[in-house]
Amino acid sequence: MIKHYGVIVIGGGASGMMAAIAAAEHGASVLLIEKNKRLGEKLRITGGGRCNITNAELDVRVLLKNYGAAEKFLYSAFTTFGVKNTIDFFENCKLPVKVQDRKRAFPESEKAVDVVHVMQNKLHRLGVKILLNTAVTSINTANDKIEGVSCDGGVYKANSYVFATGGTSRPETGSTGDGFGWLNKLGHTTKTPTPTITPLALRDQWVSHLAGVTAKDAGITFYSNGAKAFKLRGDILFTHFGISGPLILNNAYKVADILQAGDVTALLDFFPDINPKLLDQQIISVLNANGTKLLKNTLTMLAPKGLTPALLLKLHTAINFETKNSEVTKPMREKLVQTLKAMPISIEKLMGFEKAVVADGGVELKEIDMRTMRSQKVSNLFITGDLLNINRPSGGYSLQLCWTTGYIAGTQAALKPQ
Numbered sequence: 001m002i003k004h005y006g007v008i009v010i011g012g013g014a015s016g017m018m019a020a021i022a023a024a025e026h027g028a029s030v031l032l033i034e035k036n037k038r039l040g041e042k043l044r045i046t047g048g049g050r051c052n053i054t055n056a057e058l059d060v061r062v063l064l065k066n067y068g069a070a071e072k073f074l075y076s077a078f079t080t081f082g083v084k085n086t087i088d089f090f091e092n093c094k095l096p097v098k099v100q101d102r103k104r105a106f107p108e109s110e111k112a113v114d115v116v117h118v119m120q121n122k123l124h125r126l127g128v129k130i131l132l133n134t135a136v137t138s139i140n141t142a143n144d145k146i147e148g149v150s151c152d153g154g155v156y157k158a159n160s161y162v163f164a165t166g167g168t169s170r171p172e173t174g175s176t177g178d179g180f181g182w183l184n185k186l187g188h189t190t191k192t193p194t195p196t197i198t199p200l201a202l203r204d205q206w207v208s209h210l211a212g213v214t215a216k217d218a219g220i221t222f223y224s225n226g227a228k229a230f231k232l233r234g235d236i237l238f239t240h241f242g243i244s245g246p247l248i249l250n251n252a253y254k255v256a257d258i259l260q261a262g263d264v265t266a267l268l269d270f271f272p273d274i275n276p277k278l279l280d281q282q283i284i285s286v287l288n289a290n291g292t293k294l295l296k297n298t299l300t301m302l303a304p305k306g307l308t309p310a311l312l313l314k315l316h317t318a319i320n321f322e323t324k325n326s327e328v329t330k331p332m333r334e335k336l337v338q339t340l341k342a343m344p345i346s347i348e349k350l351m352g353f354e355k356a357v358v359a360d361g362g363v364e365l366k367e368i369d370m371r372t373m374r375s376q377k378v379s380n381l382f383i384t385g386d387l388l389n390i391n392r393p394s395g396g397y398s399l400q401l402c403w404t405t406g407y408i409a410g411t412q413a414a415l416k417p418q
């Protein structure tokens with residue numbers, strides 16, 4: 001016999017778990033279907049394993065400025081369940097939250113897995129039935145409504161359905177874009193996802209020697225076909241394939257734009273506050289104070305932490321690093337200054353979905369009643385999280401979107417069906 005539920009939530013990520021909790025709290029019998037063998041696979045890797053749970057900007061109008069064109073669509077939703085509700089939710093579940101720079105909020109334990117455990121415990125306490133290792137394979141409709149979902153193990157039915165299957169970034173976490181296909185079939189318009197918040201791959205092999213090094217407060221100027229395009233300033237993290245960190249991730253979309261026009265290069269400035277002449281003077285003082293030492297053993301005093309291997313590699317033909325500091329020549333110093341002030345790199349591409357933090361794309365917001373997260377095409381369908389076409393930077397804004405849309409979808413789905 002087919003068991004009939006009040007609400008079926010498909011996808012046990014951040015927004016799906018929140019939707020299931022809200023639906024159960026509002027009295028519905030809830031079935032949560034997740035294709036992975038455990039819940040919250042992507043949530044576990046958020047914030048480098050620390051989970052930037054939200055952005056603690058309590059002024060909703062200021063906060064919403066970060067959601068681009070979605071700003072006006074989200075106002076009602078965020079006044080129903082916003083940042084304060086999120087922090088209260090987790091603190092009431094005995095998960096204290098702390099706020100760090102750029103208002104980024106994390107669990108005090110700095111463990112993303114604790115966030116998953118809090119959600120799991122709450123789901124269990126509320127009696128939500130959880131089906132793991134179960135992929136929904138098709139959506140069955142009748143009379144413009146969803147009347148059931150088919151999985152390998154059978155068919156499940158409910159009054160209302162929440163699609164919380166996520167986007168397409170990091171597909172190994174289960175976000176393989178299944179929801180986009182279903183939504184298209186149901187008559188929705190979905191924007192094809194592209195990786196948006198994603199690192200940049202470089203052609204320069206030497207960067208792999210800097211993997212893990214962060215250039216603090218550096219400058220980077222991008223060039224499109226040799227012409228200056230735009231400049232950024234902040235921390236730049238080197239990885240084994242290129243550059244990353246919030247500054248790069250949040251501006252990758254600008255690089256995507258100029259990549260379409262052709263060749264993209266950039267110059268890294270490790271001393272953006274001083275001009276080449278002043279940097280040369282600083283280098284002279286260090287060399288003079290360490291005259292008997294070899295240049296190769298003095299580089300750590302001349303360049304930002306961690307940069308030495310790259311300098312040795314890049315400059316070994318131009319500079320003899322075995323030279324005694326007292327014998328370093330002007331052309332050698334000039335080469336060093338030039339490299340530290342304008343180290344050239346060549347951008348190959350944006351990393352793809354496999355490295356992206358967020359892929360944009362999803363359902364056009366005008367096709368959703370954003371006060372309820374109800375589909376305007378199918379009256380017993382609610383849509384959450386990364387399935388929505390909303391651009392936002394890193395900094396806790398994505399997960400806040402999941403908590404907000406999940407809570408509202410779950411609450412509304414639990415109400416009497418329309």
Ligand SMILES: Cc1cc2nc3c(=O)[nH]c(=O)nc-3n(C[C@H](O)[C@H](O)[C@H](O)COP(=O)(O)OP(=O)(O)OC[C@H]3O[C@@H](n4cnc5c(N)ncnc54)[C@H](O)[C@@H]3O)c2cc1C
Nearest residue numbers: 011013014015035046047052136166174385386396398399
């Ligand atoms: C590396 C990384 C770090 C991030 N860090 C942060 C951060 O610190 N702060 C922040 O705000 N945001 C962060 N994000 C973004 C954030 O993780 C996502 O926006 C959020 O997890 C999306 O949640 P979701 O519920 O929409 O979907 P997902 O978390 O993608 O969950 C969807 C779930 O649906 C399941 N599913 C898919 N198809 C089916 C099917 N057919 N049947 C059954 N189940 C299915 C999947 O297995 C998955 O578990 C990060 C993202 C990445 C990749």
